[in-house]
Amino acid sequence: MTTTRRTVLGALLAGAAALAGQVLPESGKPPTGTRLRPPGALPEDEFTSRCIRCFKCGEVCENGCIEFAGLDDGLARAFTPYIRPRSQGCTTCMKCGEVCPTGAIQLIEPDEESVLANVKMGVARLNKDMCYSYAKPAPRTCGVCYRACPFPGKAMTIGLYEQPTVHYDQCIGCGLCEQSCVHLPQAIRVIPVSS
């Protein structure tokens, strides 16, 4: 059986068009699902177009927090790295930005000052109704998230019964609080900045 160049090209085009119609989000519709990107990642659209899916960031991540998206994130974002803070928060060692070959993850110096100034993966959002320290009528002193926070006193402060307050301008969204939260479902969650 032989085929001509024209028929195969036509079939390929038709297949690509059908695939594009199936998988790509319609224009104007926001992409479904949001992911917490590694620290130093460019804004979402630029990030996905600059990332060449070399997996370097995930391989270099000594903390093991970087995972890779599958096709359920859509073709445009398949194989891109993300962090799921409930299973492993980011310790901001900044190795991923160091190895990224294309600059999709920008290099940020791993010192406290630079991280606080430049990293914005998301912000932690506290649900007081679920938090043990805010429980009514009898608060139970918990404070686990405060002890997990890499910038205590800056990104998060505590009051009586170790009731946490997140300071959104300082919180970098590393997700260590979400990882540590002992309540299930977690009372503190990171909202990715891309959403």
Added chain:
Amino acid sequence: MRARHLAIQAFRRLCQVSALLFVLYAAISAHWRNFKVGHNSARLVGLLKNEAWGEAYALNERALSWFGEPLEVSDGFLGVPWGASIAGLPFTDPLSVAALASQGQLPPTSMLVGALIPLGLALVGGKLYCSFLCPARLVFELGGAVRMGLQRLGLPLGELGIPRLGLWVGLGLVLFSAGMGMGAFHLVLPYLSLSQGLAAWMLTGSAGVGLAIFGVLLLVEVFVAPGQICRSLCPTGAVLEQVGRAAPFRLRKVDPSACPSSCNLCQRVCPYGLFPGQETHHPSCDSCGRCTLVCPDNKLAHGLEWGAKRCSD
């Protein structure tokens, strides 16, 4: 002469198997790095996982320390699907530069420099990457063996001939990336989906999309269109073919005397459907050398020859 052909084939298999094993090893070494940074002790690793892990950890550390500081050496194995840095030499897939550029992003200098060695290899040896290094080709060739076995059993298998479209596929991918602003190369290239699938499998423990894509390609190879993915669809092969049009290292007919008119053994084994005995084998020939083995008169051999390749395809 024949011993030399056999030696080249053995060397080719060795290269292919090493390339595939290296892809696997590079993916596993992410775990080794984790242990190295976290524990830095074979005994701790052994206690944490089990004895075998501890021994493997120590063995890997010893092996890496031959080449330098272990962690620094293993830095070079990061990102193996698209590139690596071995013994201080950077390697980048030239198509990754194309992929990035087609998405409207300026490729950084480090990637451009890394693409020089693969392009140089193509200038000297044409499609040597395809026949000697591509991990997908090895699996496709294994698939070809399975296909032969199935045919012996009498199974009717498809034999679709696809016209050579590699450059068109590449162009389509570039246009698609440019139009949609999303990368597409990593979803299509066989060797990339294979190595990304393996990397994802080793990193996360789930087989992932890459292996699924590669599985589909392998099914096509075995059941529908044998040899056609490498020959007609892979953009990398097509690009290397164009770069290596004048490559001096090539297969040639060393004995100019005419072949018997009834003999077409070299054509029958050629994965690209070329006819080396009639010298129709340039420039899409990737010097795999299967024809050198079957030629009863040893008329074909690898060697150096200058001048542009003939294009009689």
